[in-house]
Amino acid sequence: MYKKYKIVRKVKESSLVYSLYLEPLDGAVTEPFLPGQHLMFRFTIPGSDIPLFRYYSFSEIYDPKFYRVSIKKEGVVSSYIFDHLQVGEIVEAKGPQGTFALEVEKDHPVALFAGGIGITPLLSMAKAIALINPARRVALFYGVNDRDNHSFKEEVSALKAYPNIQVHTFYNNVTPADVAGADYDYQGFIDLNLLHSDFKDAQSGYYICGPAPMMHFVENSLLERGVDANQIHMESFASLAAPEETETEVAAGAEGDTTGKEAIKIYYNREGRELEWDSRYRSILEFSEAHDIEIVSGCLFGDCGTCLTTLMKGEVKYMHPTMIEPAAGDCLPCSCVPVTDIVLDV
Numbered sequence: 001m002y003k004k005y006k007i008v009r010k011v012k013e014s015s016l017v018y019s020l021y022l023e024p025l026d027g028a029v030t031e032p033f034l035p036g037q038h039l040m041f042r043f044t045i046p047g048s049d050i051p052l053f054r055y056y057s058f059s060e061i062y063d064p065k066f067y068r069v070s071i072k073k074e075g076v077v078s079s080y081i082f083d084h085l086q087v088g089e090i091v092e093a094k095g096p097q098g099t100f101a102l103e104v105e106k107d108h109p110v111a112l113f114a115g116g117i118g119i120t121p122l123l124s125m126a127k128a129i130a131l132i133n134p135a136r137r138v139a140l141f142y143g144v145n146d147r148d149n150h151s152f153k154e155e156v157s158a159l160k161a162y163p164n165i166q167v168h169t170f171y172n173n174v175t176p177a178d179v180a181g182a183d184y185d186y187q188g189f190i191d192l193n194l195l196h197s198d199f200k201d202a203q204s205g206y207y208i209c210g211p212a213p214m215m216h217f218v219e220n221s222l223l224e225r226g227v228d229a230n231q232i233h234m235e236s237f238a239s240l241a242a243p244e245e246t247e248t249e250v251a252a253g254a255e256g257d258t259t260g261k262e263a264i265k266i267y268y269n270r271e272g273r274e275l276e277w278d279s280r281y282r283s284i285l286e287f288s289e290a291h292d293i294e295i296v297s298g299c300l301f302g303d304c305g306t307c308l309t310t311l312m313k314g315e316v317k318y319m320h321p322t323m324i325e326p327a328a329g330d331c332l333p334c335s336c337v338p339v340t341d342i343v344l345d346v
């Protein structure tokens, strides 16, 4: 169910990132969340006559009075938020939800790898451990492009005061104005050699969120060091596919374009509803959501399997490569669109 939230603060965190502080409009307490989870927002913005769904992770620890999400200006919706949404306005969101989540009370060391805006869920994790489980070891690796894009500088720096938390900030581009040890710790790419020997514990957890090349690099480096793949958790804010790959995939699916062709229908078996597919939606999941048919989701990029659905009839095409490979007769509605009439067991 979507709830309405009032924007009570809008705070600039860096040149392209704003945080929104959201209070439930009905005055109720906020639903608790696990650090790492996100809200699914439904926006109606000028210039779009369909609802646009976007997902924003909690960037703060849980507070019963408000949520904080932090948004980087990128495309249609985030630019609208950045340029136009103001304090006092109302937004709609569903959740908390998501499978990228940390159990704060556990004891094993946890290493957090953030690239750019990927800091949001990991900052929530680090702050929650600092507050709730101060005995647990944390190593936070934060890759930043440059000083202008250094979001949450003071908040991340304040974590260094906790004896159980190590923070390593890396700047890609250092200028003469930047002070090593104050603005940043290291120049260049995230360096896993800084991982403390505590992380030899086989139960240590590794959480990665950032641009695709950074995520692949950290994941591969961890695997090369013998880390069990089950201990590595990743959240993509965009498809993990390399850009060229994504373009090829989407182009390869271009024959599925329905413009000028007979309308494609989706039949929802358990709902007993038939709807005409609208190719302005990015996925079957978002199309269904817009028509009040819920398909439970986790990662939204084909990586977790939460949305796995029986495809009883018809064919779909994937908009990007997915880590989960659905068996014949199944599909991942978060990542595909129909190319023929389909029947879903929903």
Ligand SMILES: Cc1cc2nc3c(=O)[nH]c(=O)nc-3n(C[C@H](O)[C@H](O)[C@H](O)COP(=O)(O)OP(=O)(O)OC[C@H]3O[C@@H](n4cnc5c(N)ncnc54)[C@H](O)[C@@H]3O)c2cc1C
Residues within 6 Å of the ligand: 038, 054, 055, 056, 057, 058, 069, 070, 071, 072, 073, 074, 075, 076, 077, 078, 079, 098, 117, 120, 121, 235, 236, 237, 238, 239, 282, 283, 298, 299, 300, 301, 319
């Ligand atoms: C679980 C999750 C948590 C996120 N948390 C944050 C956060 O804390 N802060 C933040 O700034 N952003 C976050 N994002 C990204 C955010 O949801 C938007 O994708 C981002 O703001 C860009 O939206 P836009 O409308 O501005 O750009 P668009 O106009 O949508 O363009 C951006 C590009 O991203 C691609 N894209 C993005 N999402 C999808 C999708 N679901 N399916 C297919 N293609 C997609 C499009 O191909 C497009 O090329 C998160 C995403 C996910 C999935």
Ligand code: FES
Residues within 6 Å of the ligand: 296, 297, 298, 299, 300, 301, 302, 303, 304, 305, 306, 307, 308, 324, 332, 333, 334, 335
């Ligand atoms: S929501 Fe994770 S695979 Fe679809």
